[in-house]
Amino acid sequence: MSYQGKVVWVTGASSGIGEALANALLHSGAQVILSGRRVGELERVAAAAPDRALVLPFETTDYDALPQVVEQAWAWRGRIDVLINNAGVSQRSLALDTRLEVYRQLIEVDYLAPLALTQLVVPRMVERRTGHIAVISSVAGKVGTPLRSGYCGAKHAVVGYFDALRGEIEQAYGIRVSVILPGSVQTSVAVNALVGDGSSRGRSDANIENGMPVATAAKIILDGMAEGKREIPVAEGKELAALHLRTQDPERLFDMLAKEGARLATLREEGRSIDPSDIRSER
Numbered sequence: 001m002s003y004q005g006k007v008v009w010v011t012g013a014s015s016g017i018g019e020a021l022a023n024a025l026l027h028s029g030a031q032v033i034l035s036g037r038r039v040g041e042l043e044r045v046a047a048a049a050p051d052r053a054l055v056l057p058f059e060t061t062d063y064d065a066l067p068q069v070v071e072q073a074w075a076w077r078g079r080i081d082v083l084i085n086n087a088g089v090s091q092r093s094l095a096l097d098t099r100l101e102v103y104r105q106l107i108e109v110d111y112l113a114p115l116a117l118t119q120l121v122v123p124r125m126v127e128r129r130t131g132h133i134a135v136i137s138s139v140a141g142k143v144g145t146p147l148r149s150g151y152c153g154a155k156h157a158v159v160g161y162f163d164a165l166r167g168e169i170e171q172a173y174g175i176r177v178s179v180i181l182p183g184s185v186q187t188s189v190a191v192n193a194l195v196g197d198g199s200s201r202g203r204s205d206a207n208i209e210n211g212m213p214v215a216t217a218a219k220i221i222l223d224g225m226a227e228g229k230r231e232i233p234v235a236e237g238k239e240l241a242a243l244h245l246r247t248q249d250p251e252r253l254f255d256m257l258a259k260e261g262a263r264l265a266t267l268r269e270e271g272r273s274i275d276p277s278d279i280r281s282e283r
Contacts, residue, residue, distance in 0.1 A: 001132075004029035011060060011117070012087030014041035016187035017136060020218035022268045026052060028222075032071050033080070036087065042081060052241060056068075059085050060113035068122045079128065082225070083121050085114035090189045091151040093196035103150040104200045110154035114238040115161055122165070126173045134178040134225055135162050139235050141181060143242045143253065146261045148272070150194075166230060178225050181243065183235030184211030212236065220281045 003047035008025050010019035014036035025032050026049040033054045034042045046053035046257050054076045058069045074080055091102070105167045114135050127132030137255055139149050141155030159179055190205040217234050224232035245253035 002028075003082075003222070003226070005031065006081040007031045007032040007079055008074055008084065008086045009035065009080050009121075010080040010086060011035045011114075012136075013045060016037045016189065017182065017185060017214060017217055017221075018084075018086040020044055020214040021050060021086065021221060022053075022147060022220055024215070024218045029098065030154050031077055032128065033076065034184050035069075035073075044172070047113070050204060053128045060117070061108050063116050063283070066116055067118055070124075074124060080121060080124070080131070080134040083134065085117060085133075086135065087113065089151075090137075090191065090193040091148050091195075092193045092201045093275065094264060095149040095268065096175065097196035097218045099197060102194050103153070105194065106150040106154045107157070111157045111161070114158065114199065118162075118165070122169065122175070125175050131174075132178070132198075133162070133165070133177040134180060134221075136182065137162075139233070139239045140182045141245060142246050144257065146257060146264050151197070170230065176228055176230075177226075178229060178232055180221050180234060182212075182217055182221075183233075183239030184208050185217045185234070186211050186214050 003025055008030045010018050010022050010025070010032060013022045013032075013034040017035070019041075022032050022034055022045050023268045029052075031117065033056050034046055034058050034059055036042050036059060037042060037059060039055065039057045042055045042057060046055050052071070056073055058065060091098075091106060091108065094101070118133055118135075122133065125133075135158055137158045138151070138155045141159045142151045144152045144156075162177055162179050169175045170177060172232075184207045185206075186208060188204070190208045191203060192203060193260045195201050212234065220234045221232060233240060242253060265275055
């Protein structure tokens, strides 16, 4: 599949993976709908090809507003060929120290928001018997990693919903569904991650700083989608190995994660600073 002339909607397009996807799509000749909350940043991204970009800001969890947002997006070019659900938020806190409200927020932003948007777009694609839905899950959507219990839960749910959706609409209506599993990518995801009380962490991780360049991640994602891949790992090193272990030798993976959890628990009991380990599963 070529993206030339395709109408592609990218959420979370103002920074990180979303911005990199939008830049690559605009460069490839696509017509791109850019969504997020920061209008100024969306306009900056759109400036690369203003005649082929629509800035459409919205809050992903404002479910009452979503039908009108979808109407605006669809009306721009009379269709949406590809929807990439990318917006999300991560976590950096042990389950013992995390409030229920934080879990609710992670579920809302990372799971219910892409589900709600997809539920409104898919019926229109079904009418046309064509389309492509993609969602950014995470390696954490397959591997339950310490310090990310809520994030992992939400991203696991994303994998389940979109895998099931694919089963319902792929052969029946010709609509592709791609689940994307990034590991550590050089974005602000750790800076914006929620801690146990619901505040933002405010600083990055060594894992993220040393992660995959965001342009490389975007290329892997778009190439995989163009090839029609149903699941697209965007990981390397220990993260990619963890994905393989989850299916090939889960007991070994569980032992590794338990050892890491014990290390973090010791730090907690000693009142020392807790940071992510070198067992990485992020986006």
